[in-house]
Amino acid sequence: MSELMAPPARPAEVVAESVILNDAFEDPQALLDLMYRSAPYDLIYSKQSYENSGGAEPWFQRSWFRGGLAVVPEARPFFENPRLIETAKTAFGGAWEIRPHSLTANISGPMQPGRPHIDLSICRGIDDAHHPSWLRIAMHHSGLFMPWSVLQASALAYFFPGPGGGYEYWPEGPTKPSQALRSPLWNTAIVTDNDFMYHRAQGVGPREEWLAPRTIGGDSKLHKGEDDLWHIVDEGVPRFTYKESQLRLFVIWKAYVFKTRAEAEAFDNHLDDLSMDQVWDAFADDFRRRGLSFALPDDPLHDRTFRETVLRAYPPPGLRYFADARRPSDRY
Numbered sequence: 001m002s003e004l005m006a007p008p009a010r011p012a013e014v015v016a017e018s019v020i021l022n023d024a025f026e027d028p029q030a031l032l033d034l035m036y037r038s039a040p041y042d043l044i045y046s047k048q049s050y051e052n053s054g055g056a057e058p059w060f061q062r063s064w065f066r067g068g069l070a071v072v073p074e075a076r077p078f079f080e081n082p083r084l085i086e087t088a089k090t091a092f093g094g095a096w097e098i099r100p101h102s103l104t105a106n107i108s109g110p111m112q113p114g115r116p117h118i119d120l121s122i123c124r125g126i127d128d129a130h131h132p133s134w135l136r137i138a139m140h141h142s143g144l145f146m147p148w149s150v151l152q153a154s155a156l157a158y159f160f161p162g163p164g165g166g167y168e169y170w171p172e173g174p175t176k177p178s179q180a181l182r183s184p185l186w187n188t189a190i191v192t193d194n195d196f197m198y199h200r201a202q203g204v205g206p207r208e209e210w211l212a213p214r215t216i217g218g219d220s221k222l223h224k225g226e227d228d229l230w231h232i233v234d235e236g237v238p239r240f241t242y243k244e245s246q247l248r249l250f251v252i253w254k255a256y257v258f259k260t261r262a263e264a265e266a267f268d269n270h271l272d273d274l275s276m277d278q279v280w281d282a283f284a285d286d287f288r289r290r291g292l293s294f295a296l297p298d299d300p301l302h303d304r305t306f307r308e309t310v311l312r313a314y315p316p317p318g319l320r321y322f323a324d325a326r327r328p329s330d331r332y
């Protein structure tokens, strides 16, 4: 992307507290056993995404639940964990319903810290099956669609003795000091909102062991070896071997948060979905207010020039606050 505009001013949205939960899972060994049985692991992004964005880092993932459905049925007790559900209710100041929808198992090798960012929020009527990710990113960064937002609770539960490997977050907004959940971490979760609160992963392991992007290829896999050894295998060739204590094992759990019964019903029965006309009208009004010209092409969802114009108008709001915020060319 060419020159970036300054991101438009917008208030920091604080929609939840961050709650630390010790003993996050009743039977952590059962969860770790399932993590072992889930090997080998793939990298979190596609080979193509890494080629577009500076190379792969050793962060591997396996989906256990997606869209509320089991990919790995044995993970159900962890997906339905009442401790996470109750803590999410606390974090969001009460809720009619906390409805888990996804669970992933993650393992990071030694790597540099992530960049401060917010995750991608959800709006009623807009989903990844029918709408391209660039549109959802622009909508989220614009801050224009809060009335249609579906809040999500995120829980990140860690198993890592350190050094590093924690989670840095800005619970009072990006202009206030950050806090961190630091290692050693064992069956410890942070339950919060990651869609509007800035956060980043801390570097994993000592700096001299970090694998720089491009050290491993975009098709690398993480295999479980004998005893407590794990191997990064790149195009069939073992490249790096680690003891489990050098790897950050963690699960990411996400749940819809419905504050009221009416919110749940609006979501389930599509009572207040955004239409594409409403989205384009909101962008057009905002462009006009900012003195920018807006012309809707014949096929806006697939028009490259239009896409670039919209993304340029709504860069990541974190660029206002952080010199090293995630940029539009980064993976999302």
Ligand SMILES: [Fe+2]
Pocket: 117, 118, 119, 194, 199
């Ligand atoms: Fe994130």
